[in-house]
Amino acid sequence: xxxxEEMWFGLCSCQGIYRTDIERILKTVxxxxxxxxxxxxxxxSELAEGSKRTNGQSVISHEQAEELRKRxxxxxxxxxxxxxxxxxxxxxxxxxxxxxxxxxxxxxxxYGIYVKGAVPSExxxxxxxxxxxxxxxxxxxxxxxxAVLARGNVQIISGMALGIDAICSRSALSAGGKTFVVLGxxxxxxxxxxxxxxxxxxxxxxxxxxxxxxxxTPSLAWQFPHRNRLIAALSDLLLVMEARKQSGTxxxxxxxxxxxxxxxxLPGRVTDPLSESCNLLIREGAGMLTTPEEVLSLLTGNQNGxxxxxxxxxxxxxxxxxxxxxDKLYEALDWDAKxxxxxxxxxxxxxxxxxFLITFFVLEGLAKEVSPGYYVKT
Amino acid sequence: MFCRVFCADILGIEARRICVEADVSGGLPGFYMVxxxxxxxxxxxxxxxxxxxxxxIDLPPRKITINLSPANLRKSGSGFDLPIxxxxxxxxxxxxxxxLRDTMILGELxxxxxxxxxxxxxxxxxxAKEEGLKELIVPEQNLKEGAVxxxxxxxxxxxxxxxxxxxxxxxxxxxxxxxxxxxxxxEKDAYPVDFGEVKGQEVAKRxxxxxxxxxxxxxxxxxxxxxxxxxxxxxxxxxxxxxxxxCMELSRIYSVAGLLGEGPLMTHRPFRAPHxxxxxxxxxxxxxxxxxxxxxxxxxxxxxLDEAAEFKQETLETLRTPLETKxxxxxxxxxxxxxxxxxxxVMAMNPCKCxxxxxxxxxxxxxxxxxxxxxxxxxxxxxxxxxCIGTKKVDIKDLKSDGRPMTSEEMRRQIIxxxxxxxxxxxxxxILFNSQMGPKEIKQYCQLDRExxxxxxxxxxxxxxxxxxxxxxxxxxxxxxxxxxMEKIQKEHIMEALTYRNAFVERL
Ligand SMILES: [Zn+2]
Numbered sequence: 001x002x003x004x005e006e007m008w009f010g011l012c013s014c015q016g017i018y019r020t021d022i023e024r025i026l027k028t029v030x031x032x033x034x035x036x037x038x039x040x041x042x043x044x045s046e047l048a049e050g051s052k053r054t055n056g057q058s059v060i061s062h063e064q065a066e067e068l069r070k071r072x073x074x075x076x077x078x079x080x081x082x083x084x085x086x087x088x089x090x091x092x093x094x095x096x097x098x099x100x101x102x103x104x105x106x107x108x109x110x111y112g113i114y115v116k117g118a119v120p121s122e123x124x125x126x127x128x129x130x131x132x133x134x135x136x137x138x139x140x141x142x143x144x145x146x147a148v149l150a151r152g153n154v155q156i157i158s159g160m161a162l163g164i165d166a167i168c169s170r171s172a173l174s175a176g177g178k179t180f181v182v183l184g185x186x187x188x189x190x191x192x193x194x195x196x197x198x199x200x201x202x203x204x205x206x207x208x209x210x211x212x213x214x215x216x217t218p219s220l221a222w223q224f225p226h227r228n229r230l231i232a233a234l235s236d237l238l239l240v241m242e243a244r245k246q247s248g249t250x251x252x253x254x255x256x257x258x259x260x261x262x263x264x265x266l267p268g269r270v271t272d273p274l275s276e277s278c279n280l281l282i283r284e285g286a287g288m289l290t291t292p293e294e295v296l297s298l299l300t301g302n303q304n305g306x307x308x309x310x311x312x313x314x315x316x317x318x319x320x321x322x323x324x325x326x327d328k329l330y331e332a333l334d335w336d337a338k339x340x341x342x343x344x345x346x347x348x349x350x351x352x353x354x355x356f357l358i359t360f361f362v363l364e365g366l367a368k369e370v371s372p373g374y375y376v377k378t
Numbered sequence: 379m380f381c382r383v384f385c386a387d388i389l390g391i392e393a394r395r396i397c398v399e400a401d402v403s404g405g406l407p408g409f410y411m412v413x414x415x416x417x418x419x420x421x422x423x424x425x426x427x428x429x430x431x432x433x434x435i436d437l438p439p440r441k442i443t444i445n446l447s448p449a450n451l452r453k454s455g456s457g458f459d460l461p462i463x464x465x466x467x468x469x470x471x472x473x474x475x476x477x478l479r480d481t482m483i484l485g486e487l488x489x490x491x492x493x494x495x496x497x498x499x500x501x502x503x504x505x506a507k508e509e510g511l512k513e514l515i516v517p518e519q520n521l522k523e524g525a526v527x528x529x530x531x532x533x534x535x536x537x538x539x540x541x542x543x544x545x546x547x548x549x550x551x552x553x554x555x556x557x558x559x560x561x562x563x564x565e566k567d568a569y570p571v572d573f574g575e576v577k578g579q580e581v582a583k584r585x586x587x588x589x590x591x592x593x594x595x596x597x598x599x600x601x602x603x604x605x606x607x608x609x610x611x612x613x614x615x616x617x618x619x620x621x622x623x624x625c626m627e628l629s630r631i632y633s634v635a636g637l638l639g640e641g642p643l644m645t646h647r648p649f650r651a652p653h654x655x656x657x658x659x660x661x662x663x664x665x666x667x668x669x670x671x672x673x674x675x676x677x678x679x680x681x682x683l684d685e686a687a688e689f690k691q692e693t694l695e696t697l698r699t700p701l702e703t704k705x706x707x708x709x710x711x712x713x714x715x716x717x718x719x720x721x722x723x724v725m726a727m728n729p730c731k732c733x734x735x736x737x738x739x740x741x742x743x744x745x746x747x748x749x750x751x752x753x754x755x756x757x758x759x760x761x762x763x764x765x766c767i768g769t770k771k772v773d774i775k776d777l778k779s780d781g782r783p784m785t786s787e788e789m790r791r792q793i794i795x796x797x798x799x800x801x802x803x804x805x806x807x808x809i810l811f812n813s814q815m816g817p818k819e820i821k822q823y824c825q826l827d828r829e830x831x832x833x834x835x836x837x838x839x840x841x842x843x844x845x846x847x848x849x850x851x852x853x854x855x856x857x858x859x860x861x862x863x864m865e866k867i868q869k870e871h872i873m874e875a876l877t878y879r880n881a882f883v884e885r886l
Pocket of ligand 1: 741
């Protein structure tokens with residue numbers, strides 16, 4: 001006898017049968033068990049040919065019906081399930097207890113998802129998304145926010161894209177936290193390749209890789225907006241770190257707003273194209289990100305984030321001792337990448353002094369070199 | 379009848395004496411050349427015979443044999459035309475061989491008897507002096523070059539006809555050689571550019587000064603219009619002046635390359651900036667007859683590779699050995715030719731493909747794109763770079779600023795003092811500059827106090843540095859200490875050296 005879990009698995013693993021197709025199929029057959037029962041063949045031909053139940057319309061094509069017939073065979077299902085088990089891939093249907101409850105908020109929640117590693121727990125989650133080609137400012141802010149949130153036991157949800165996505169996940173991991181990513185292809189298809197190390201690190205550190213597409217599905221462009229709705233659904237709160245005008249990030253924002261979730265954006269200068277969407281979101285009513293501690297207390301009700309803010313100041317003073325030039329140089333540093341020349345000019349410090357003072361800050365972790373000779377505050 | 383004259387051919391930057399012997403005898407008329415002539419030399423036959431005939435001399439139909447000795451050396455170059463012609467005329471009795479007994483002859487002939495300039499006159503002039511010869515006949519255009527060597531009379535020949543008259547005339551009007559002691563002092567301060575013209579780049583200028591002071595190879599990274607080539611071009615203006623010995627060696631290279639031009643000597647440190655489309659052969663030296671490449675033309679000066687990431691991998695690879703050995707060895711049919719190539723390597727590159735990273739208003743490259751771009755220059759070459767500095771785009775504010783930019787003269791003064799310290803330190807060690815220190819010298823001359831050592835250890839861990847990076851930092855710190863006139867390397871010197879460390883290479 002087949003379990004309902006196996007039935008869902010068979011239905012969801014069909015190539016070329018997407019969520020909307022499944023929705024129509026289920027409307028016709030009423031319950032998934034009918035696809036596997038003694039009336040299987042009658043239902044299959046009804047789906048392909050049309051019947052009274054379908055108002056004479058065919059629900060799926062003949063090819064799809066054939067695929068469905070193949071995949072709903074018990075041997076095929078057990079073979080695929082075994083294969084997935086070997087690869088450490090789990091399948092969770094809506095009826096599985098582990099299925100992330102947060103996804104059920106979606107009107108079009110996936111009938112099943114594939115998971116490598118864990119799924120987010122009941123603890124607070126925070127989505128962090130943004131541009132692939134981000135600025136040094138976006139990078140350092142993302143690192144800072146993700147680290148503070150992760151240390152506060154917030155699970156970071158993202159898409160593992162280059163730039164902001166990956167930076168947030170990496171930062172959460174190095175802060176000792178957990179991060180979960182939703183992919184636009186199968187969970188075993190590492191995309192983009194540049195983040196292969198991140199992919200494995202997420203798994204090693206107790207996070208998870210999620211996808212609604214069967215293993216082996218390539219990452220295709222049209223799948224990413226659908227993927228974004230899952231990121232939005234899994235996130236209790238969504239932070240937009242940097243986004244250009246008409247950025248793909250905005251689709252995630254749209255989903256989150258549709259679900260009634262709070263969206264916060266990191267403000268930037270009005271002249272920076274990478275902050276354009278963020279600033280517009282804020283004008284349209286999104287929350288304005290100021291400190292990670294504030295976000296943390298929003299998510300956890302935790303109030304003791306404040307102390308960390310002054311810590312930096314103290315560290316600068318400790319490092320610099322009594323040298324007034326140290327203070328001036330630190331003031332000249334910015335969240336935006338600046339050349340050492342500009343920093344020295346702004347601080348009115350001689351080049352050869354600036355050339356060694358900057359190393360102070362880098363070694364103390366108060367500044368970072370983002371490109372040769374270009375520095376940002378951390 | 380028989381006649382022997384002297385000429386020379388060039389191997390690398392050295393000249394070798396060659397005897398040209400002509401024998402004219404009865405028998406079937408013909409022209410035979412023996413003694414391993416290259417095809418280039420064999421062609422002399424036609425030029426020589428036509429030139430003699432067009433000068434108005436009728437050669438009787440005889441058997442002419444030319445022997446080039448020593449026989450075991452392969453001779454190449456077109457400078458043999460004139461000595462062969464004179465040897466034939468001597469053997470025919472048209473000129474008196476006794477007049478050419480102490481003479482070195484060099485020149486290429488046109489069909490009409492004109493004498494064309496040749497390469498490598500300077501080393502030949504030195505050879506003539508060493509061989510104890512009294513006279514040197516060179517093409518008129520090479521006269522200045524030949525007249526550099528003291529103690530030998532030089533005649534610049536315009537065409538065969540005039541030359542023959544001159545040889546017959548006992549009244550000799552040889553040019554006296556130049557006064558070598560003054561040639562360098564006269565030419566001083568003749569650079570048309572100055573670092574004072576580079577504004578708003580004081581940090582990069584400081585790094586440049588450190589690099590030049592310790593002969594460290596240098597990399598500029600910055601967006602277009604950030605003065606990278608402008609600064610590189612001015613590096614010779616802050617290097618210490620050439621010594622007479624260096625000047626002679628460098629001039630020999632330029633003489634062999636046929637690039638000596640009007641001035642008889644190279645009195646300035648060269649600046650060579652080959653385009654990134656250059657071939658390996660043109661960069662390192664080569665061709666059928668070994669000629670100095672750009673790296674040798676940059677000897678004792680600067681080899682500047684702009685857009686370094688655009689150079690072909692194999693082209694950059696050819697720099698590896700010369701950077702190590704300071705010379706280029708070219709092997710052609712089992713003959714080795716050596717060209718000196720002791721240059722300061724200065725490279726410049728953009729921070730990314732579009733050139734504007736990390737300015738996100740202009741650059742859309744992803745971090746992976748940026749890493750890939752840096753990866754184009756491979757480790758072995760980047761390992762040689764001790765000093766790396768980012769340059770910023772110069773804006774109008776910098777140009778208008780009333781801050782006084784550092785001039786070449788100020789920079790050079792400090793550099794010369796720092797180099798004096800190095801020469802004192804390394805006298806007897808066999809090196810000249812801090813950059814040339816090996817592990818043994820580093821251990822001996824780069825001792826740190828407790829504070830400085832703790833700092834470097836911290837950096838070693840924080841930056842995840844390599845052992846090579848650690849040593850580089852010490853060498854650069856040594857130079858910075860020398861610039862500030864200190865015996866011991868201080869904490870500040872280590873910190874400044876760390877600023878110039880090529881973080882982005884080590885990360886790869
Ligand atoms: Zn770019």
